[in-house]
Amino acid sequence: MTTPAPSPAPSGNQKRRMKSASRLYAVQALYQMELAGLTVEKVQHEFLDHRFGAEIEEGVEMIEGDVELFGKITSEAVNWQARIDQMTDRALVAKWPIDRIDPTLRALFRAAGAELVALDTPPRVAITEYVDVARAFFPEGREPKFVNAVLDHMAREAKPESF
Structure with a gap:
């Protein structure tokens, strides 16, 4: 009997x-928390147990996420x-x-x-990544440009030394 090689x-x-x-999943988790009134711990467990790498349909799997980053983003967003x-x-x-904005x-x-x-x-990484997330949710809309402008403003406030 041979042992499988480590991945x-x-x-x-x-x-x-x-x-x-993980960033996309974090947005989905925070959305779910708000709409369903769930705790961050409950939503984190649900995503880790049922979403990360899960099979969506025959032969199609969700991308495995960075579990640590997902946990940090969701926890810190609440904190x-x-x-x-x-x-x-x-x-x-x-x-x-x-x-008043879209949840x-x-x-x-x-x-x-x-x-x-x-x-x-780094602010530029966060902005680029979340504009891409906005494109995933709103592929035909103006939301990605709106997200870019809002995040640029937020980044300048949060990390002015980076600009």
Whole structure:
């Protein structure tokens, strides 16, 4: 009997895809938390148990995510939510406070804000990644440009030394 060879470590490109997938999953998790009134721990467990790498349909699997990054983003988004929401409000037009925008965008701004406020993600990386997430959710809309503008404002407030 032979033991299976250990799976190889992910390549640089695979690691980037896993991080990108984790950001998308974090936005989905934060959206689900808000709509269903669930705790961050409950949603994290659900995503790790049922979404990361899960088979969607015969032969089609979801991308495996970076579990550690997903956990940090979702936890820090909750820990820093008041500050992140205030930063988002300041970046939005006065007539459109954060509680009036689309819940998907609200979740996206909270996930991105967590990376800008609490994690060591360079602002340009966070902006690029979350604009890509916006494109995934709103492929035909103007939302990606809106997300870019709001996140640029938030990043300048959170990490002015990076600009």
